[in-house]
Amino acid sequence: MYNCQPLLDRLTHVLVKTGAIEEFSMKETPLEKIKFCLEKEVIYDTDIKINLRTEIQDLLNALYEKCGDHGKSQDFALQAKNKGSKAYLKKKDAEALNNFTECLSLAPTESTILPLAYANRSAVLFQMGRYEEALQDMNRAEENGYPAALQHKLLTRRCHCYLILGKEDEAKASFDICKKHSRVIPPESKEKYEKAVADLEQKMMDNTLIRKVTNCQDVLHDPSIIKGESSVVKYMTSAFELRVNDKYGRHIVASDDVSKGSVVFMEKPYAAILLPEYHNSHCHTCFTPATNPVPCKDCRDVIFCKEECRDLGQKWHQYECGILHILSSVGIAHLAVRFCDITPKLWSIDTMVTESFILMFVSGITSKHSVFSNEKNRILFCRDEVIEGRVAGVGKNGVYNGTDWAEGYRAVYHLMPHFNKCLPEDQLQYCLAAILLTNAVYDKTDFRKHSEDVMKNDRLEIAEFASAIMRHIAQLVSNAHAVTQIMASSCGDFESCCLELRECLRVTKLRYGSESIELAHELLKFSDVLTLASVSND
Incomplete structure (x- = not known):
């Protein structure tokens, strides 16, 4: 298992000791901070020149030499x-x-x-x-x-x-x-x-061999959201409302009483990854145990439970194949890359969305009136879209987190990154990790080739894409969830599933098949403000 954290820690130490962290802190936007890291060279201990970008590239070159071990x-x-x-x-x-x-x-x-x-x-x-x-x-x-x-x-x-x-x-x-x-x-x-x-x-x-073999695997009944789905927030019960105020910001309030154990949210994640310890035992697409797996056709690191999952997974694995050991070496930042890995499919000619547009969207270099549309006159969104009268993340159709891909990414993008509230040292580490991952994806995959509109300036392009990854890293620190495994009883009823709850607030988050569901953990009364508990099950 490779670990890039020692380099990130060392470079952070260097910038703190030389005082360069203060200059870094003065940069206002994430894009400016990324560019600072790409261009900065400091003198450490009176005579040692340290170029941040060169240090990152040297580590990557060493990791690239190991790529053959994964083919x-x-x-x-x-x-x-x-x-x-x-x-x-x-x-x-x-x-x-x-x-x-x-x-x-x-x-x-x-x-x-x-x-x-x-x-x-x-x-x-x-x-x-x-x-x-x-x-x-x-x-x-x-x-x-x-x-x-x-x-x-x-x-x-x-x-x-x-x-x-x-x-x-x-x-x-x-x-x-x-x-x-x-x-x-x-x-x-x-x-x-x-x-x-x-x-x-x-x-x-x-007829000595003929006998019926029954499938003794427990089958869970499909859960359903109590009181039906909200017309405003996709995948949420209509017993809840989305509100905004100065105290809580965007938040959910119970508009009706909800009993304990009720399913209040149920959705598939926008993106998900396996933890490294499960790379060789679980399907990388649907995350079920791969009891009879099929491998990736090009690398030895990834398995799938069946050919259909292998085909579905290709839309993101093509940008991770052969470098999973690098992506996994920076922890949750791998999931930030996955957000972007599943996006290039949306940048194809079919949807008329270009790389430069998405990069402008996520890195904040568009004007307030920059919008794009396809041949069907479907208006696409940009980072600085005018949202007066609408909650951030809610589309023009009035729905938050809709089934359309653009609506889904809008909701993801508007998750709070809390970047400016992070310590400068943490901000720096997010930037360095994003630069490392961007270079790995660009150097070793066809990510750039599959983009429709590639910018001319290589350094600017890397900075923009790294800022997108960095935003997602910051978001994931406070928004990512580890899944909880459901252990069904012999009767196979959903209601009798056993969970070991390590932390319990008002809503419990767990996984049901490929869906993420959330259950009311206590009686919720009208006007109650919700909090979410992350639950683990060993």
Whole structure:
């Protein structure tokens, strides 16, 4: 695990000791502070010149040398495959499963090892009684070019799986394919194969294998928001109102009594990331445990629970692939990058939103009247949009955090960063982290190529994008939430889910599938002002 914090701490110490932190504090806007960090050189201890940008780049260059350790490797994939084969022969199924999964993450996309590893993992899964997953891996092996000379191994195994699962129609169709394949079986495998087919035929006649396998996984009932959804704040109960005053700023007030345990908010996060300790165990798109994962096609660091999640995740992973070890090294700042990673998709020709527009939006360099529209005359927003008569974050349609992407980002952007209330040392660290991450994304991904309108001045461009990341870092310090896992009881009822509450105020935040939901933790009465509790569950 890499850690960039020592460099950030050292540079902060240097600016404090040299007094340059005072000059930094005098800069008024986040963009000015970013530019200061990009250009500043100080003399430390009378004769040591320290250039902040050079120091950051030197660390990045060292981390770039490690990028090869996070890419694909034919040799390492073969080693993992051989370990898996040995473990399988020794009946060490769990060990073999891990080895073959590791092999899949390491194997290059066009490697001949890839289909063999899927086939081998299917054999382990079959041995472990995980027949549905075994079928998945057999299909994956074939899709990735499994050798025709070995096809017979998959055919009989697939037929066995269908029989055990009680899928009689599929079993019969699969058995017919097995019989036809006897004509093309290699001579050295023919006798063994025909015996296996005859054995299958006998079992089908005797019905000795056919049995229904039920899914014993608990299923949670879909929760619903009490009293319906608010017409003003998307994903919030209509029993609450959004208000603004000098004491609380933007806040939520109960306009009706709400009983304990009621679902009062339910929404998907605008962006989310896995903590590093779960990178190899959970899907990077839907965050469920990846029991039978598929790997990223280009790096070894990321897994997905299924191909659909891999395809969905590509919209952001294409800008993180191969540098996850760098992004993860700065903690929550990785999530700030993810905000921007999912935005370039919105900067395409389809939506007529350009990079320069979004950068102007987030870095505050537009005029008050700068607006853009697409061919459908849909007005897009900018940072300094006139919001008189509207609460910050509320769109022109009067809805806060609407389903439209622009409405969603408007709500995210107007979360309070509290940047000016931070200590100068903290502000400096946010700036340095943002510059580091911006350079990594620009240097090692196609982020810039996929933007429609790239500014000419490289330094200015980096400063603008870094200021966007920095704003999100500051927002996340006070707005990010760690998810809480729901443990369902045997009856599977949502109401009986068990939570260990470490902190409890008025509203409890937790995760339900891919949704984030919030429950009233105590009786809320009319005019009560709400507070949120972040809850952990170990």
